[in-house]
Amino acid sequence: MSDDDSQTLGITESKEYATGDWYAEVCQKAGLTNYGPEGMSGFIVARPRAYGLWERVQGELDARFKETGVQNAYFPLFIPESYLEREKDIVEGFDPEVAWVTHGGHEELEERLAVRPTSESIIAPYMSQWVRSHRDLPLRVNQWASVVRWEATETKPFFRTKEFLWQEGHTAHETDEDAWEETLTRLDQYEEVYEDVLAIPVMRGQKPDHDKFPGADTTTTVEALMPDGKSVQGATSHHLGQSFAEAFDITYSDEDEEERVAHTTSWGFSWRSLGALIMTHSDEQGLVLPPTVAPEQVVIVPIWQSDTKDEVLDYAEGVADDLEDAGVRVELDDRDERNPGFKFNEWELKGVPVRFEIGPHEVEDGEITAVHRPDGEEVTLDREGVADAVQEELDTVYAKLFATAEENIEENVRDADDRAGILGTLGQHGGYVRTPWCGDEACEEAIGDQMAAEIVMVPFPEDEEKHHEAVLAGGAECAVCGDGADETAYFAKSY
Amino acid sequence: MSDDDSQTLGITESKEYATGDWYAEVCQKAGLTNYGPEGMSGFIVARPRAYGLWERVQGELDARFKETGVQNAYFPLFIPESYLEREKDIVEGFDPEVAWVTHGGHEELEERLAVRPTSESIIAPYMSQWVRSHRDLPLRVNQWASVVRWEATETKPFFRTKEFLWQEGHTAHETDEDAWEETLTRLDQYEEVYEDVLAIPVMRGQKPDHDKFPGADTTTTVEALMPDGKSVQGATSHHLGQSFAEAFDITYSDEDEEERVAHTTSWGFSWRSLGALIMTHSDEQGLVLPPTVAPEQVVIVPIWQSDTKDEVLDYAEGVADDLEDAGVRVELDDRDERNPGFKFNEWELKGVPVRFEIGPHEVEDGEITAVHRPDGEEVTLDREGVADAVQEELDTVYAKLFATAEENIEENVRDADDRAGILGTLGQHGGYVRTPWCGDEACEEAIGDQMAAEIVMVPFPEDEEKHHEAVLAGGAECAVCGDGADETAYFAKSY
Incomplete structure (x- = not known):
């Protein structure tokens, strides 16, 4: 954090009365995002503190995918226009939002290439090559990538951006039932990540028929309710039926050597989840993060006078070492040039879930004062066994965040x-x-x-x-x- | 693997006399890649078995970066033409290879957008915003992404592709010495990954001045020698001096409050490393992989007659469990419909470093026959303690691969x-x-x-x-x- 920023710690906008401005200010002041360059409204930069959140979400989701038979792959960034046109709903649904590449170097291309808005139309033709027999099914691939959708709306970091990071899973199955089961397996995993990692309870259901993914039989969704009363579509999982399999010729020979058309699904989870995360828990002191994804779970702020500095710092370092050995993500803020009050504010702005305050009293009594974010509850912990005790504090903070969000959805x-x-x-x-x-x-x-x-x-x-x-x-x-x-x-x- | 492919196990082209054709055949038959769609020559699909290799390389490199102060971030896919033009060497170097986006939806854009060929020109302007004081330095960000360079050459999976996956690191420093040290730290890490993970010895050095990265003071490189006598540029790390910092105004105030221009670096490692990996070790039975990156380190092929099937399978399952518990990536190939000879060929094609053969004799003697890929050396292991013993076999296989590659470079x-x-x-x-x-x-x-x-x-x-x-x-x-x-x-x- 540079000196300039430090003059303006804390959020000036009201979460309740100016939610949009408040949200934008949190993203900026907590060092999460910058807006794209001139001429590129709708694009954002995910700075390291935001990207780190995405990496944790990615890790959680990716592990769940791999445990359930999904393999990652990578498909081209571009889709020839003629491929996009093969499934008519897809082209109608996405054509108005496609960014088109028309030139390669100094040459005009013979055929325009779409920067992928979603990859069914480039993945399905390969599935068609890979699937021959029922023994090749189910086929499950996933890609972590960015996609571009040229929507002319105001930029809202993570919620509305022309380019966004996501994963898109694509599968093919023998039967309609298998595809439906797959669709729900992924919806379950999305729900789990929202509820068990992001501390956001969600509602499961399906989209109305007229609002399905283009070409899908059924689009399922998890919806999260924001504190301002608006719903966020958290992630969607689509039962695509046979529309893509028919358009792209994904067929297999069954056990009786009969040629059959496969049933496919696709499902995506994007960095919009980070928008929901920030919007749900944060407050007017800044970012609030559940310990599951916080880059620092505990920050230790030592409080000293010149005559107590050595003993306080020694003690604080011992605590930091214990926590680190126990696998807790801990930061000891021993900067000389900042006073404790400034540090409190700065780490609150950055969303650290638990603050340890350690001064001469704590050293003397063999204790630690732990303070929860965001409700400020203070707990006194024994120095001995602090690495175990802190785990409980982190769990408590998580439970409080979840309970608040759950109350919001239940009451509304x-x-x-x-x-x-x-x-x-x-x-x-x-x-x-x-x-x-x-x-x-x-x-x-x-x-x-x-x-x-x-x-x-x-x-x-x-x-x-x-x-x-x-x-x-x-x-x-x-x-x-x-x-x-x-x-x-x-x-x-x-x- | 579908029935069709299984008819044609083994590589028909000669590695020595038709290296290019042999390489293409390995990529195809080992299920690593497909070529891009019509109209998109130069693009490839990285299938799961190839992408899995990339994930392991990525994990190794990413861990090293994080241990040495690098944070990941994400910057926009597109770069406005005017940004690209700000550093004159970059625009001259990359302009002939840029894929241009000219339309968003149904509208023509006011300014063309380059699909990033490399991201200095979009990252540097943000670095300029983030760096104010010497306390903000060093600043180190990295991004895992794909880039596009529209080169009109024949497609060679991983070696020559118009789109490729890579990481690009970008850093800013107070002094020229700091930037030089950073440049070499990254070169060291690239060398380590080649030598300790990919079993490929490399030569370190710098590129001639006329072949530097556009805008760089010095481009350093690790070069690997392929068995056909050609060199591969394995990865490059650039000391950019002050050219980008001047073009994009990356300045900081030093301890005396003097305004100074920063010194920057950039460094990249791409999926070309997978090309070097495949080319270096593989042979005419197919892919050869070091155990460090192989998706399966050990495959167990049980060999039974109908009267010995149960005891052989029981024994093999016990071995598989022991290995799995010890963290070894093991696959038990208990398919009924394939005979052992077919399985041997198929797993050789896929590059599994160690094969366990288990038949009634092995069960009787409490032993296991282990066979190394690629040299076919057979070792008899005791059933007891096999999970420890296999580690030695894996190390031996790695050492053999490295030694062969080292001999090639030393003799040439x-x-x-x-x-x-x-x-x-x-x-x-x-x-x-x-x-x-x-x-x-x-x-x-x-x-x-x-x-x-x-x-x-x-x-x-x-x-x-x-x-x-x-x-x-x-x-x-x-x-x-x-x-x-x-x-x-x-x-x-x-x-």
């Missing part, structure tokens, strides 16, 4: 039975409004015309507790048009 | 004192030809006009044993033009 699912109820509830509270729905896009549009809101999720049939009572009971009427309704729609404003 | 550095000697030696033997050199590019061109060869390396002054005797003695004459020569040039054909 409300029912409505008519159009006025939907609009009124969304307008007053945000959150999710649950209504019986006929399944017609027009009814979503009728709400969307009045307010920037949409149907973000339809619960799975088997998740009965997530359905509107009237839908479960049968004979429900669509809250918008009054026709028969056998689905439950979750309306929300969304990022 | 020859001296020449005149033009005819250079050409004759290169023509007859390939390898490196060491000559006194005046430093003039024209003398390299004089050789290059006769034969596709160039100066791949000039040894560092302090590596005296690498210099031509006459240069060390003083008063040497350039082997080409006869002028005074105080440098030693290594001529070679190269990839």
Whole structure:
């Protein structure tokens, strides 16, 4: 951190009243991101402290993928226009957002190349080559890469960027059931990473038919509710049915040597998850991170006068060594040129979950004062066995963050039975409004015309507790048009 | 592996007489790569077995970077043309090879965007923002990404591809000495990964001045000698001096509050290393991999008749469990539908370093027959303690691979004192030809006009044993033009 930045520690915008400005300020002051160069609005730089978060999320997800039969690979960055055109829904869905390469060196290309907006159209042709027999299935590949979608919206780091980092998994299976199971396996893993790594509870369900991934049979989603009442589509997993397999000729011979068309899936998790992470937990002192992903889990701030400096520092170094030996990510901030108050603020801004304060009293009593971020709770720990004790503190901090986010989601699912109820509830509270729905896009549009809101999720049939009572009971009427309704729609404003 | 491929196990081309065809066949048959789609010559797909190699190399290098103060980050894929133009050597060097994005969605862009061929021009402007004071230095960032260079040459997987995966490190320092030290630290790490992970001995040195990275003061290189006598530039580390810092205004205030221009470096290691790996060790049975990076270090092939199947399989499973518990990457190939001979061939093709053969005799004697790849040496191991014993076998295999490659390089550095000697030696033997050199590019061109060869390396002054005797003695004459020569040039054909 340079001297300039240090003049302006702490966030000046209000999370509650100016969420967007507050969010942008956190990203900037915590050293997470910079905006792209002139002429490249919509692009960001992920600075090391942000990229480090992505590396941890990546590690968690990648390990889960590998345990469940997925192998990583790498496919070309570009897709020939003619390939993109082979699956008609894909080209219709993505064509308006494609960045086109037209020249290589000083030559104009014969065919334009799309910078991949998603890679089904370049991966499927290879799957077609690799799959011959049922013994080649299931085939599961994943790639960690960046994609480009030229959307003309205001840049919001991680939430809305023209280029973003993600993983995209692509699989082929013998049967529809296998593909559906795969789709849900990946959705489960996304849910796990949100809930067990990012401390963000999510809602599972599927997208309305008219909002599916282009070419998909079903798009499943995990949705997270932000503190400002807007929903974030956390990650999606698509059952693609046979549309891509048919368009790209992914066929296999079954046990009876019959030629059959495969069933495919694709699923993606992007750095938008970092946006949800920052938005959910952070506050007006800056970034708040769960210990699972925090670059530093514990910062030790020694507090000394000139006559106590040596003993305090010795003690603090011993504590740091113990923690490091136990595998805790610890930073001892022994800078001379900064006072403890400044250090407290700086590490709060950076999102360190637990601060150890060590002064002459702590040394004398063989103790340590531990302070939780963000609620400031102080706990006195014994010096002896501190490496074990700190683990409990980290778990407690995680549990508090999760509980706060869970409370938000639990308190903010409300029912409505008519159009006025939907609009009124969304307008007053945000959150999710649950209504019986006929399944017609027009009814979503009728709400969307009045307010920037949409149907973000339809619960799975088997998740009965997530359905509107009237839908479960049968004979429900669509809250918008009054026709028969056998689905439950979750309306929300969304990022 | 599908049934089709299994008909054609083994490589049909000769490594010695048709190296290029042999190499392409290994890449294809070992399931490493596919070529890009029509209209995209020069692009490849890195299939899971190739990408897995890259992941291991990446892990080794990334750990070394992090231990030495480097943090990962991510910068935009595109660079505005005006940014590329700010450092004149960069634009001259890369402009002919740039893939240009001219349209975003249905709109033509106001300014063309280069798909990054290398990222100095987009990273330096951010470094300029991040560096204020000497306390912000050294600044070290690295990115794992792909870059695109539109070269019109024949595709050779990993060696020559228009898009390639790499890491690019970028650092800024207070002094020229600091930047030079950084340059060499990275070169050391590249050398380590080649020698300790890929079993490939390399030669360190610097590129001739006329062949430096655009804008660099000095480009250092590690060069590997392939079995066909051609040199591969394994990785390069550049001391950039102040050219980028001046062009992009990377300045800092020193301890006396004086404004100073920083000194920068950049360094890159690409998937070309996989090309060197495959080319160096493999043979006409297929891929050969050192145990350090092999996806399977040991394959167990059980050999049974129907009456011995149960006991053999039980025994083999026990061995597999022991190895797995000890952290050895082991595969038990218990397929019914394939005979042992087929399995031997298939795993040889895939490059597994050690094969365990287990039949009724081994079970009876409490032993295991271990066979090394590629030399076929057989060793009998005791069943008891096999998890420890296998480690020695793996080390032995590594040592053999390294020794063979080392012998190649040691036998193929020859001296020449005149033009005819250079050409004759290169023509007859390939390898490196060491000559006194005046430093003039024209003398390299004089050789290059006769034969596709160039100066791949000039040894560092302090590596005296690498210099031509006459240069060390003083008063040497350039082997080409006869002028005074105080440098030693290594001529070679190269990839």
